[in-house]
Amino acid sequence: MTERSQPNIAIVGGGPGGYAAAFLAADLGMNVTLIDREQNPGGVCLYRGCIPSKALLHVAKVIDECRHAKNWGIEFGEPRIDVARLRSFKEGVVNKLTSGLGQIAKARKVQYIRGDASFENSNTIRITKNGGGGESTTFDRIIIATGSRPAVIPTLKLDSPRMLDSTSALDINDVPGTLLVIGGGYIGLELGTVYAALGSKVSVVEMTGGLLPGADRDLVLPLHKRLEKMFDAILLNTVTAVKEEANGIRVCFDGKDVKEREKVFDKVLVSVGRKPNSQIAGLDRTQVRVGDRGFIQVNKHLQTDDPSIYAIGDVVGEPMLAHKASHEGRTAVEHIAGHKVAFEPNAIPAVVFTDPEIAWSGLTETQAEKEGREIKVAKFPWAASGRAVTLDRTEGLTKLILDPASERILGVGIVGSGAGELIAEGTLAIEMAALAKDVALTIHPHPTLSETVMQAAEVFFGTSTDLYRPRR
Template sequence: MSTQTQLAVIGGGPGGYAAAFLAADLGMQVTLIDMEKNPGGVCLYRGCIPSKALLHVAKLINEAEEAKKWGVDFGEPKIDMAKLRDFKNGVVNKLTGGLGQLAKQRKVNFINGRATFVNSNTLSVAKTDGTTEEVVYEKAILATGSVPTKIPGLSIDSPRVMDSTSALELNDIPKRLLVIGGGYIGLELSTVYASLGSEVTVVEMLPGLLPGADRDMVAVLERRVKSLMKNVFTETKVVDLKDNGDSVTVKLEGAKVTEPEQTFDKVLISIGRRPVTTGFGLENTKVKVNERGFVITDKTMKTDDASIYAIGDIVGNPMLAHKASAEGKVAVEAILGHKVAFEPNAIPAVVFTDPELAWAGITENEAREKGIKVEVAKFPWGASGRATTLDRNDGMTKLIVEPETERILGVAIVGVGAGDMIAEGTLAIEMGAVVKDLELTIHPHPTLSETMMFAAELYYGHATDMYRPKRK
């Protein structure tokens, strides 16, 4: 069987389906190819969405415990694992099923299978029903995503050693859990398991958690993380893993480790992700891959093969769903001949822990490393009325400013709901807003969002709810 199409999209994740849907909306004939029953990719099936559903439950458990000091005692939580899994799976099925319907409504030809390039204009698709289909296309968008990275030399085949995918299946709650990796995935899953009752130890090889974020913001998060976990070891390496059948023995190497050899019921390896750029015939095209395995593209997302574009995790960091979606839309517009380029001034990042941590634009650390002169305004949530009503003063809103122009170069927020607040900062950076723009924008009271306005006021030394000597 052979199909001809204007656009073939390989990979049905946030980048792939965003590209396919936009192309269909703009009148193109589109074929979308993915192994899953419906579009969604890692994000919806095994990443962003199921993890956020479980983090919501973790937040409820933690808030119920904290409510005791407010005079409300709900008692000890009773966790029904089967119902919890059903809730998580129900969220996934609802959203992916919805995407399947949207594909049908747009008349996108959705093929379940694995695509391999035969040449620069032809794909061979091994379908999940056992048949093979040839797809001849005018243009293709490659959006094959990424997979968890393994520790070189330490990978053991054991059901007790998990990656993020198996951890989200939530087969059980281990009494003792080791999480290798202090990045956002490791910390989010640590939060889930610790809230559900596991004794969690987190190990990070670098000097601090979340190495991409500013240290002052991470410090706020780290204090609460340490209160939730049994141990958090930084500058610590795992040098050996041994499967004992009913447990895993781990050898740790680090100055802060008092017991080099420890035993856990399960181990979660979460040290990052790598692009999926092998195994589907790229060698039969002109597409080039760099030394780190990322597909090389220009600013329109076009590869070295004029017929093929690439987006998402396979083209480089940050590996974020919203970046992939934006790149997918740029690729479609470029294919249609519109003058576009993927040149964002800011890509927001969010860590959905408790508290949440979010940032966009340049970080203070990055500015210092690059020798960029900046001024910083920090508004602590101890002076926020809304944060106080929530009994969550453990937050901070920070603006990173270009001194000469007062243009906002970066925004960072740590605290409850930071992920929902960072969009305002991202918009400010993209629009070239100056501090005065934020200061003069009337924000609703009492809200956490007004801490953006307060930080802007503080830059000039006259924040209503906090005193700081004038600097301007």
């Protein structure tokens, strides 16, 4: 019997899914090639997504808090905004993190190649290098981690510097006087928040019934209220046409309660979702199957119909989130290494980094309703949280979604300042199959917002210290 040699693997795409896979594969002793167009690993998340937007949202929050400080007897006056320095702060953040990843790749002996990959067959890819030239290499296994890109609505396509997508909006070339955000999903609301804090008059238009479609309405409501104050308008109708004029983009609206049928904006940001990057050259020379909506079809081991090829991250389906991609990447590599593993989380947390933040994990009320699943919901309003009162931010809400029979925590939803950090505890509770009692009996530090998770569990038993409820 021959000794089992370490496989030679290639990963196409250097985002959070791709580099997590590459680094683990290297740690397991595999021969790893990571291919991406950028100078360093990082992908959309680090270059044009999560990270730069969070840097800007932090700034937005500081601006907003300074304005808010008036209520506490502190006045800073109007902020002076140096867009160039702001941009370089953001670029500094991106460079620090991506170059760090580049160094880690080197240290782990991952071969990082800048270029584009196309398939010659199931095991061979041709890499066209950025600087020109190319080579064909054969690998034992290939992981596709090509991610996604902003979706485009053909009727709203307009070649103009006034039209932004999430990528160009993050460049902050200027602060427009008026900005229309098309699409009330998390990307639109996060970027809208940034521009509103910098001084733009922001309007958001969402064609479905409300902001953040899919999220539980009680979580969205506090954000909706705050955005109503922060934004110029929140419109729940559709955009039928855009056209460029001398002084801006003329936008036509249609819908039930349209007040203004047409309006001119300095800039328009289109953020109507993302599309998987599954149109990879030569994919038809493999057995990989692309399903409807463009997602590559994989089994629960992240293996495509072609046994040599795996796919992970945004390109295989919703939710399109970096942390889902990383987990999938690691699972795929472990499967390649011969471990019996599958991607089967009980909860994938989702966070909207607006102010207040919205975060949820596991089962949502909306989903339970759709499935006709019986649940109990325990809610703790932050008005009863001491910490929330000290922050002067009492609009938050923490809720647990529980199985009535076993009292097991199936889902957690939080809206409020720092909800994104708080959701981690909820996710752990779901993954560990914690009961409401477990969380209620775990001592939480006082005074913190994390107490609201414990208190919500107490609400379920009707014994919350800080919230009186008459007996049912």
